[in-house]
Amino acid sequence: MTKRKLGSLALTALVGGSLLLPSNLVARAESQPIPQQTAYVKQELRATWIASVLNIDWPSKPGLSITTQKEEFIKYLDEQKAMGMNAVVMQIKPTADAFYPSEYGLWSQYLTGVQGKDPGYNPLAFMIEEAHKRNMEFHAWFNPYRITMPLGKTAELSDLDKLPQSHPARKHSDWVIPYGQQLYFNPGIPEVQKFVIDGIMEVVENYDIDAVHMDDYFYPYKIAGVPFPDEDSYHRYGASEFSNIEDWRRDNVNDLVKHINEQIKAEKSYVKFGISPFGVWRNKAVDPTGSDTAAGQTNYDDLYADTRTWINNGYIDYIAPQIYWNIGLPVADYAKILDWWTKEVEGKNVQLYIGQGDYKINTESNGVQNWFNPEEIPNQLKLNRTYKEFDGSMHFSAKDLRKNPLGIADRLREDIYKHPALVPAMPWIDDHAPKAPKVGKVKQTGAEIQFEIRDHKQSDASYYAIYRFDGKNKGNIEDSTKLLATVHKENKNQLFNDSTVEKGKTYTYVVTALDRTHNESKQTNQIKIKVR
Incomplete structure (x- = not known):
């Protein structure tokens, strides 16, 4: 090397x-x-x-x-x-x-x-x-x-x-x-x-x-x-x-x-x-x-x-x-x-x-x-x-x-590498995705948008993918430019903070859970907020 x-x-x-x-x-x-x-x-x-x-x-x-x-x-x-x-x-x-x-x-x-x-x-x-x-x-x-x-x-x-x-x-x-x-x-x-x-x-x-x-x-x-x-x-x-x-x-x-x-x-x-x-x-x-x-x-x-x-x-x-x-x-x-x-x-x-x-x-x-x-x-x-x-x-x-x-x-x-990426899954090792997490109510705290991600008791999720869309409706999560961040799962209930928002804009978020081999769950219900 x-x-x-x-x-x-x-x-x-x-x-x-x-x-x-x-x-x-x-x-x-x-x-x-x-x-x-x-x-x-x-x-x-x-x-x-x-x-x-x-x-x-x-x-x-x-x-x-x-x-x-x-x-x-x-x-x-x-x-x-x-x-x-x-x-x-x-x-x-x-x-x-x-x-x-x-x-x-x-x-x-x-x-x-x-x-x-x-x-x-x-x-x-x-x-x-x-x-x-x-x-x-x-x-x-x-x-x-x-x-x-x-x-x-x-x-x-x-x-x-x-x-x-x-x-x-x-x-x-x-x-x-x-x-x-x-x-x-x-x-x-x-x-x-x-x-x-x-x-x-x-x-x-x-x-x-x-x-x-x-x-x-x-x-x-x-x-x-x-x-x-x-x-x-x-x-x-x-x-x-x-x-x-x-x-x-x-x-x-x-x-x-x-x-x-x-x-x-x-x-x-x-x-x-x-x-x-x-x-x-x-x-x-x-x-x-x-x-x-x-x-x-x-x-x-x-x-x-x-x-x-x-x-x-x-x-x-x-x-x-x-x-x-x-x-x-x-x-x-x-x-x-x-x-x-x-x-x-x-x-x-x-x-x-x-x-x-x-x-x-x-x-x-x-x-x-x-x-x-x-x-x-x-x-x-x-x-x-x-x-x-x-x-x-x-x-x-x-x-x-x-x-x-x-x-x-x-x-x-x-x-x-402007937009984050998920590590590709290896289905020959494991092809079973975790259940989708749940998200709590979104709120604005200062200049940040915050919401809670809640996982299931028996979930094998290792981390979460957060997608953000401009406007009141979610788009396609396969659009790589909409992947905002990935967050390692530290707790069953975990806060996510987005400090990259712009005042006056409306955003829609969805979240997925991924396991150790990067199988991705279905997405959560969408959550919307207008930044004040």
């Missing part, structure tokens, strides 16, 4: 090594026209990744006070909510560590500066509570195999003895593989798979998360001329069943993904499982069913992440490919890759979210100037919405949006 930070994952490595493109290559793909006007949608996941590894986003640096850490996180949530986001993807296990007390990893060094040092509070519990207060989903982001991260040119992080004595990798040194400057848990060892799954389930069982999320780090990105040293494991665990090591590696990852999903659903059926892979499954030159790309590394052939198998077999609830390239890039055209992924998920029980490369805005990429165009990301988002298979976007990352390069945060807040 942290491609800007890690040289080994730079675009040059991903699209053909030394390939440089002339700055005048800005041709637009013709696969789908880009709308001139913003077409608003009612259901759309809108999320931002918050990366903790190397303190990329949060905390801004290790060793901050509890108060400062909390203030930083709350500021991110408030900024994102103001931009129209309805979910956050928070990295809680970046390097075989934890942002919560865990039996499967030490406290993260990115909190205190010292791996294993208690930060004095439970960051995960705090973050979930704050996200839900703002009616934002919390996707808990795990990295399954990575034990250490490289820091510049130092090689000490490939030395197992540098880890704390109580680290799981020290206790199970036979599970560990050094590769490059990093250490990894060996994906081919069955005990490793169980350890990874148990670590994830510890969070599913004990915390009120909405989804488990993983990104593109399965088997590591390849280092030229350096094979991943798992031949011994292959001969021990896979050679009798698989004729080549590549198929065995893919099967290891498939098994992990399949079993994570099964165990999540057995524990809490409403908790979703999603993965954000590298943007290219396979190149068309290698496989005629692959995308029209020339990526130097791909999911299937290099990372051993067979996304097609996950989609076709229902191992995941959503997939969010990281399409971190511009529209018209010859070797990896955003428009063509988007089109390929929409066809990949068509008719399947999996939602398609797109990983947006906001971090590239206002930067040069391989000599191509497209990222200096303030319309690049807005055009990508508009293009996304022309596909019925598109269900939302995840933006990388929070810090980059905060910087507002070329006004992208303003553009999201004032235009593209």
Whole structure:
């Protein structure tokens, strides 16, 4: 995920090594026209990744006070909510560590500066509570195999003895593989798979998360001329069943993904499982069913992440490919890759979210100037919405949006995400909507309109959607521009305040209830008021 930070994952490595493109290559793909006007949608996941590894986003640096850490996180949530986001993807296990007390990893060094040092509070519990207060989903982001991260040119992080004595990798040194400057848990060892799954389930069982999320780090990105040293494991665990090591590696990852999903659903059926892979499954030159790309590394052939198998077999609830390239890039055209992924998920029980490369805005990429165009990301988002298979976007990352390069945060807040959106429902998980709530008498209090939302005793509603129409009659609640707000359900009887009204105008309100998987109830009776 942290491609800007890690040289080994730079675009040059991903699209053909030394390939440089002339700055005048800005041709637009013709696969789908880009709308001139913003077409608003009612259901759309809108999320931002918050990366903790190397303190990329949060905390801004290790060793901050509890108060400062909390203030930083709350500021991110408030900024994102103001931009129209309805979910956050928070990295809680970046390097075989934890942002919560865990039996499967030490406290993260990115909190205190010292791996294993208690930060004095439970960051995960705090973050979930704050996200839900703002009616934002919390996707808990795990990295399954990575034990250490490289820091510049130092090689000490490939030395197992540098880890704390109580680290799981020290206790199970036979599970560990050094590769490059990093250490990894060996994906081919069955005990490793169980350890990874148990670590994830510890969070599913004990915390009120909405989804488990993983990104593109399965088997590591390849280092030229350096094979991943798992031949011994292959001969021990896979050679009798698989004729080549590549198929065995893919099967290891498939098994992990399949079993994570099964165990999540057995524990809490409403908790979703999603993965954000590298943007290219396979190149068309290698496989005629692959995308029209020339990526130097791909999911299937290099990372051993067979996304097609996950989609076709229902191992995941959503997939969010990281399409971190511009529209018209010859070797990896955003428009063509988007089109390929929409066809990949068509008719399947999996939602398609797109990983947006906001971090590239206002930067040069391989000599191509497209990222200096303030319309690049807005055009990508508009293009996304022309596909019925598109269900939302995840933006990388929070810090980059905060910087507002070329006004992208303003553009999201004032235009593209101007109106709130509901997270799309997943009927294969649950398709039973809650009962409609009731609303109390509407009244004006100062410059605000206020009314009470009353839910049923046995209701499984998680939050409410409030729709507002100008005039004395309600309109169509499928009109996305009429969705005024979503409100997390805190109490059975809950007050709603609308401070955005104008004096002298008449408004009509209706309310619906939604459950954890975003099934929407019928609407309440309409309530009307003229603002004095």
